[in-house]
Every structure is written in C-alpha cells, then in structure tokens.
Amino acid sequence: MISWKDEANKYKQDYLNDLKELVAIDSSRDVEHATSDYPLGAGPAKALAIFLKFAKRDGFTTKNIENIVGYVEYGEGDEYLAILGHADTVPAGKGWDTDPFTLMLDEGKAIGRGTSDDKGPALAAYYGLKMLKENGIKPNLKIRLIIGTDEESNWTGMKRYFEVEPEPKLGFSPDAEFPLINGEKGNVTFETKFKGINKESENTLINFKAGLKENMVPRDAEAVVKTNNVAELTSAFDKFVADMPITGEISDADGMVTLSVVGKAAHGMEPKNGVNAGTYLAKFLSNYDFDESGHDFIAFVADKLHLDSRAHSLGLNFTDEIMGDLTMNIGIMEYSKSTGGLINTNFRYPKGIDPEKIKQQLIANADKYHGVVSMDDGGMKPHFVDPDDDFIKTLMAIYSEQTGQLDAKPEVVGGGTYGRMMKRGVAFGALLPGAADTMHQANEFQVVDDLMLAMSIYGQSIYELTK
Ligand SMILES: [Zn+2]
Structure with missing residues (x-):
C-alpha cells in the first residue's frame, strides 16, 4: 500500500x-x-x-x-x-x-x-x-x-x-x-432599464453611479443632484451617514450637489458580507421629491432592493432545505438624466425556483416604477x-x-x-x-x-x- x-x-x-x-x-x-x-x-x-x-x-x-x-x-x-x-x-x-x-x-x-x-x-x-x-x-x-x-x-x-x-x-x-x-446555486442576472427625462424639478437627479461588476457588492457610489435646498440636503446627509455603516461626503457648486458614499465590497454570492454603497445612497435620496424619472430609479432601489439580499420585497424569498437561500446582489446602478438608467440584479438561487419565476416577479415590481426588465442568457442552472x-x-x-x-x-x-x-x-x-x-x-x-x-x-x- x-x-x-x-x-x-x-x-x-x-x-x-x-x-x-x-x-x-x-x-x-x-x-x-x-x-x-x-x-x-x-x-x-x-x-x-x-x-x-x-x-x-x-x-x-x-x-x-x-x-x-x-x-x-x-x-x-x-x-x-x-x-x-x-x-x-x-x-x-x-x-x-x-x-x-x-x-x-x-x-x-x-x-x-x-x-x-x-x-x-x-x-x-x-x-x-x-x-x-x-x-x-x-x-x-x-x-x-x-x-x-x-x-x-x-x-x-x-x-x-x-x-x-x-x-x-x-x-x-x-x-x-x-x-x-x-x-x-443557479446564477442569473437581469437588467432593469429606466428612461431619462428632459425637464427639471425642485430636485433633479442628474447622475448616479455605483458598482463595477454584477458579482460584486458596490463599495463606492456617487450621485449628482440639482436642488434648491442645498443646506437642508447637506445637514440631512451628514446625519444619515453618521447613523449608517457607511462613510460619505457631500459638496456643492451652484446648486449642483455631489454626494458620495463608501460602503464595503464583497463577493456578490453573499451580499450580507458587504455594505452596498449604491443602495444606501438611493435610500437617502428617496426621502426627497425628485423628477419623475429620477424618482422611479431611486425609489425602486430604495423600496425594493435596499438591505434585502433575500429579495423579500420582490416576493422572491425562497429557501431550499439543502441548498439554502435565494440571494440577490445589486451589482451595478447607473443613471444619467439625459439617457436614463439601469440596475443590474444578480440572483443565486437553489433548486425549487426557476429564472422565469424570478423574472416575472421582477417585472411585476419594476413595472410600478416604469422599469423594463431584460434577462441575460439564462445564466447557470x-x-x-x-x-x-x-x-x-x-x-x-x-x-x-x-x-x-x-x-x-x-x-x-x-x-x-x-x-x-x-x-x-x-x-x-x-x-x-x-x-x-x-x-x-x-x-x-x-x-x-x-x-x-x-x-x-x-x-x-x-x-x-x-x-
Ligand atoms: Zn479557479
């Protein structure tokens, strides 16, 4: 032997x-x-x-x-x-x-x-x-x-x-x-797209950017907002950052406010190991009235995706006894006033649920925010x-x-x-x-x-x- x-x-x-x-x-x-x-x-x-x-x-x-x-x-x-x-x-x-x-x-x-x-x-x-x-x-x-x-x-x-x-x-x-x-687990990615807009409101979302890859939790996020309420936004942001597990900075020039947030990167297969800078930033902005298009983008993230790695708000929480939980990572969030935006959601799912069901729930929810969902190549089973x-x-x-x-x-x-x-x-x-x-x-x-x-x-x- x-x-x-x-x-x-x-x-x-x-x-x-x-x-x-x-x-x-x-x-x-x-x-x-x-x-x-x-x-x-x-x-x-x-x-x-x-x-x-x-x-x-x-x-x-x-x-x-x-x-x-x-x-x-x-x-x-x-x-x-x-x-x-x-x-x-x-x-x-x-x-x-x-x-x-x-x-x-x-x-x-x-x-x-x-x-x-x-x-x-x-x-x-x-x-x-x-x-x-x-x-x-x-x-x-x-x-x-x-x-x-x-x-x-x-x-x-x-x-x-x-x-x-x-x-x-x-x-x-x-x-x-x-x-x-x-x-x-199975692995499937969706993009939800949002339209741009050519008018302005009291608060207008000019730009939003967070994340590099679908399979990573975004560490950094930045938004540019045009607003008449710079002082109020600034003090509220400082308070928000102090209360949350993030750091952030805010600066303004002629009513254009730039807000940046730093969270913690992690592999997208377990978003709980990270702190998603993008969804936190959207959560903060969702306290304000925005132009219709900016509102849709921000509110979808804040209402349906933020701090929800098990996708409860989308009605997709699911656990297989052996393979564990369905998880969702919000890997990329991008928006520009003129061209619109996209949100990239990556799901890791156990046996017992299929990508079509995930897609249907995502469509049903995104629809309320005028978001249009598309699926990549069907991913991996x-x-x-x-x-x-x-x-x-x-x-x-x-x-x-x-x-x-x-x-x-x-x-x-x-x-x-x-x-x-x-x-x-x-x-x-x-x-x-x-x-x-x-x-x-x-x-x-x-x-x-x-x-x-x-x-x-x-x-x-x-x-x-x-x-
Ligand atoms: Zn290898």
Whole structure:
C-alpha cells in the first residue's frame, strides 16, 4: 500500500520547479491580441502547452484541442474519471510586493499569480496522477486531467471540450476548497432599464453611479443632484451617514450637489458580507421629491432592493432545505438624466425556483416604477450531486482520513465551478478550511505544505476512484 503523504513529499522539489515554470507565464485572457491560433490571446495557450509538455515528459498521452483546452490521459477504455483544472489566471493587478510572475518561496508559502487559483492545485492533481503512473498502478477506469484556459471569464475552452469529447462518468475539480462542494446555486442576472427625462424639478437627479461588476457588492457610489435646498440636503446627509455603516461626503457648486458614499465590497454570492454603497445612497435620496424619472430609479432601489439580499420585497424569498437561500446582489446602478438608467440584479438561487419565476416577479415590481426588465442568457442552472453518491463518500473518507477532520461535510455554495460541467461532478480542494483565501488578490499564495497535502489527497482519490 502506498503511503500517499510520503509519496507526495518525494515530488516536492519537482512540483515546485514545474509550478515556477507555470507561474512565469502571464496567462490572463488577452482577447485584444487574439489570433486564429490563439483565440484567447497567447498567454492562456502557452500555459496549457506547458502543462501538456510536463505530461509528455512524464510519458502520458496528451491532446491539445484548438489551443483552448487540452488533456492528459492515463489508462484504457471508453469511460473515464475527469479532473478539471485551469491554466488561465486573472490579471496580476496592482499592489504586489514581489513580481507576480516569479514564484517566490517565503515562510512556507508559494507566492505568485496562480499559486492558489488554479495552477498550484491543478498541478497538485497532475502530480497525484503521476504518482499512480510511476508506482506502476494501472487504473481500471481511464483518467483524464482536463485543463481549461478561460475559467476566469467565459469557460470557452472547457465548453468546447464538452462539445467535442465524450462525457465523463464522474469527476472533480481541484479549483475551489476542501472538503467538497456538491451543490452550486443557479446564477442569473437581469437588467432593469429606466428612461431619462428632459425637464427639471425642485430636485433633479442628474447622475448616479455605483458598482463595477454584477458579482460584486458596490463599495463606492456617487450621485449628482440639482436642488434648491442645498443646506437642508447637506445637514440631512451628514446625519444619515453618521447613523449608517457607511462613510460619505457631500459638496456643492451652484446648486449642483455631489454626494458620495463608501460602503464595503464583497463577493456578490453573499451580499450580507458587504455594505452596498449604491443602495444606501438611493435610500437617502428617496426621502426627497425628485423628477419623475429620477424618482422611479431611486425609489425602486430604495423600496425594493435596499438591505434585502433575500429579495423579500420582490416576493422572491425562497429557501431550499439543502441548498439554502435565494440571494440577490445589486451589482451595478447607473443613471444619467439625459439617457436614463439601469440596475443590474444578480440572483443565486437553489433548486425549487426557476429564472422565469424570478423574472416575472421582477417585472411585476419594476413595472410600478416604469422599469423594463431584460434577462441575460439564462445564466447557470443549480447543480447538485447527492451526497450519498458512493464517489462523494469515497472522496470525503479520504479527506477525513488524511486531514483528521472526521466531521467534515460536503457543502453548497453560491459560486460556480467546473464541477457543474458534469452530472456527477463536484469541486474538491485545494484550499483547506481556515487557510487564507488570496485568489484574485495581490500577493496570491498557497502554503506549500497545504499543496503537498492536496497532492497526497488527489493521489489517493484518483487511485480509489479508478481501482
Ligand atoms: Zn479557479
């Protein structure tokens, strides 16, 4: 019997050398420099090629599909176990203390873009597979480690894979956290549009802007208001800000008042973790009479969306016993007097409610404010695998055995992973409970020992699932 942890540690130096080579490639999506050979830009394809180069070096069969997705294969047969990782990263961004593309080892941490999401974990899974091969273990179920190159955006490569290759029997994605994610909520986004106006009132909303992305709680909001009541508005705003969990500033020039609010950003899948600067600003403004169009925009946010992540006011509050609450994030609020406005609402919903119902309720409510609702592409459906499925039990048992966490349970999340690409698909690692989550941040890192433990867990998991 193989001692998986000892085996993983033997590969530590080789693993880190390979990780260094992967981290050195800026593999963020770069469609501005797309060519017919490199539809997502050269970086993602290059990182994929390096993955496949390692696999060829180690004697595996590999396939590159159109430079956007590829796989490493081990074993024989038609059916297979799939492991879905990705070689692309988000852009480096600002604020790094070291070069994001030079792997740094410091105080037990592997630091660099992709060390945690997902080059580090995907490579750990690769080494898990390599352990089987180098120990002469022949699986009874074929194994494919599939590497996507557009996970951080549109999943272009992985979607292509599932169009042209047979569906796996079961699979997991080492691109989230341990212990295991067996359920992912559905995800759908709507835009509610408002008309502009060409007349003015005692108070006129000139501009409103909050939020950058549908899946983030807006940290900042700003509105420009034309008013005859500058002094009153100013003192009321100062009092409002003092009473609320926000900071704010107000300034005026010739009856044009600029109000800005700072709240707290958070991932949109749990808006309660943030403070939505936009809905607070709208709430404040809703105390005043505005022009019809400005009123509709402000009042819809204040009456129907503010402090209501479970969408009670829209009549959409819904909880599934297993998958939890429907949640709503107001990610973008924009308005201009001349061109009108839009409000972007992102819903994460459990099984038991469908996007059409969400849309109908939103339409019925927005209609009272003359808002017009449109839906994006239908979004993503909820995904759920029965936790009593044998393969989940196997993965959980291995996880508990190797970590000593005997009471670990599978979980349901609001985010989306490659796990949902497969009927029997889950996310499995590699971030351990309690470890810092630095994905997408400056100074991204993962603890080297945690990566070694993940490698060991993946080695045993691949073995047990295919023996
Ligand atoms: Zn990822």
